[in-house]
Amino acid sequence: MTKAIDFYFEFYSPYAYLASHRIDDIAEKHGCTVNWRPFMLGATFSITGHGPLTETPLMGEYSLLDMQRSARLFEIPFQMPEEFPKVSLSCARAFYALVDDQPEKAKALAKGIYHEIFGLGNDGTQPEVIARLAKQYGIDAEALLESIQTPEVKQRLKDETGNAIERGVFGAPFFFVDDQPFWGNDRLDQLGRWLETGGW
Amino acid sequence: MTKAIDFYFEFYSPYAYLASHRIDDIAEKHGCTVNWRPFMLGATFSITGHGPLTETPLMGEYSLLDMQRSARLFEIPFQMPEEFPKVSLSCARAFYALVDDQPEKAKALAKGIYHEIFGLGNDGTQPEVIARLAKQYGIDAEALLESIQTPEVKQRLKDETGNAIERGVFGAPFFFVDDQPFWGNDRLDQLGRWLETGGW
Numbered sequence: 596m597t598k599a600i601d602f603y604f605e606f607y608s609p610y611a612y613l614a615s616h617r618i619d620d621i622a623e624k625h626g627c628t629v630n631w632r633p634f635m636l637g638a639t640f641s642i643t644g645h646g647p648l649t650e651t652p653l654m655g656e657y658s659l660l661d662m663q664r665s666a667r668l669f670e671i672p673f674q675m676p677e678e679f680p681k682v683s684l685s686c687a688r689a690f691y692a693l694v695d696d697q698p699e700k701a702k703a704l705a706k707g708i709y710h711e712i713f714g715l716g717n718d719g720t721q722p723e724v725i726a727r728l729a730k731q732y733g734i735d736a737e738a739l740l741e742s743i744q745t746p747e748v749k750q751r752l753k754d755e756t757g758n759a760i761e762r763g764v765f766g767a768p769f770f771f772v773d774d775q776p777f778w779g780n781d782r783l784d785q786l787g788r789w790l791e792t793g794g795w
Numbered sequence: 796m797t798k799a800i801d802f803y804f805e806f807y808s809p810y811a812y813l814a815s816h817r818i819d820d821i822a823e824k825h826g827c828t829v830n831w832r833p834f835m836l837g838a839t840f841s842i843t844g845h846g847p848l849t850e851t852p853l854m855g856e857y858s859l860l861d862m863q864r865s866a867r868l869f870e871i872p873f874q875m876p877e878e879f880p881k882v883s884l885s886c887a888r889a890f891y892a893l894v895d896d897q898p899e900k901a902k903a904l905a906k907g908i909y910h911e912i913f914g915l916g917n918d919g920t921q922p923e924v925i926a927r928l929a930k931q932y933g934i935d936a937e938a939l940l941e942s943i944q945t946p947e948v949k950q951r952l953k954d955e956t957g958n959a960i961e962r963g964v965f966g967a968p969f970f971f972v973d974d975q976p977f978w979g980n981d982r983l984d985q986l987g988r989w990l991e992t993g994g995w
Contacts, residue, residue: 642853646844652843653842664975785864
């Protein structure tokens with residue numbers, strides 16, 4: 596059976612964005628698949644007592660430097676959006692509106708939204724941006740914008756976020772493989788080694 | 796001129812302990828020296844609003860797993876002490892009582908204390924433990940225990956902690972090379988690459 600990596604990400608997390616550029620290659624190298632699972636990182640803040648890194652005293656300045664330095668190291672285009680962070684409900688709902696029936700298109704849209712936010716520094720939460728990207732990937736944009744307003748899709752994101760927290764997710768990116776949790780873009784090396792060796 | 800790495804650490808930080816096993820080798824590989832600088836991590840918590848990882852909801856369980864997994868990966872002996880975290884004033888003061896006149900012995904004592912705390916899981920803050928280790932490294936134990944009670948040494952640790960925070964240190968381990976900040980045991984690879992390439 597093909598092994599699957601669960602990749603939990605928040606659309607407004609710069610480190611999850613960096614990981615989104617790396618996780619599929621790592622999985623492919625080890626013959627694995629990746630389940631992309633956006634969730635609302637903000638929902639964990641009331642539990643951990645933490646907040647957005649960039650707004651945390653002392654950590655804020657460092658994290659901006661570190662994100663940019665890591666992006667240069669991995670040769671990933673990186674541009675902090677002017678408004679940051681933003682609530683990414685529309686992005687995550689759009690993903691879950693698609694993922695059951697069109698998983699590849701859902702993933703393509705997620706990558707497109709990430710590129711919009713951190714590749715170009717634009718506001719990725721706007722319906723017109725999501726609609727434009729949807730069209731680009733052959734997705735029915737009108738139907739998508741309608742479906743992200745439905746109670747079913749709203750509830751789906753709530754459930755996915757609740758399940759993530761239930762599983763121990765408290766940051767982004769967060770990965771599971773063989774039920775082993777790995778937190779952070781900076782644990783992808785260990786995750787790759789885990790897949791290679793079967794664990795240690 | 797030989798390049799120096801500033802290594803800020805907290806005696807009760809497991810990740811700083813892991814880094815303490817790696818930093819001298821990395822420095823040596825690149826012809827650098829290391830300035831070991833203990834500080835009181837707790838002093839940053841009132842600024843960042845964070846607290847000890849192991850006491851943070853959701854993060855606590857993960858961090859214990861991650862510390863142990865990282866220790867196994869780097870083949871570093873690791874044992875969480877029963878009482879954790881403890882206030883490490885006596886350890887850090889002992890270091891600063893020695894460092895100006897006997898820098899090598901100060902570093903040896905720091906490594907000895909770290910081994911006591913996280914290698915063996917013992918309480919490294921007790922005067923008798925510090926005294927026993929001091930003797931082992933040829934340090935006058937009685938004079939050391941006296942000097943850590945002096946206003947000068949107490950003030951020195953306050954100043955060092957204040958200077959660290961002034962410089963942007965908010966976690967442990969924390970490194971500077973060429974005034975580039977690197978936070979975390981998991982940034983040592985980037986720090987090594989920075990030394991190798993001169994930066995990117």
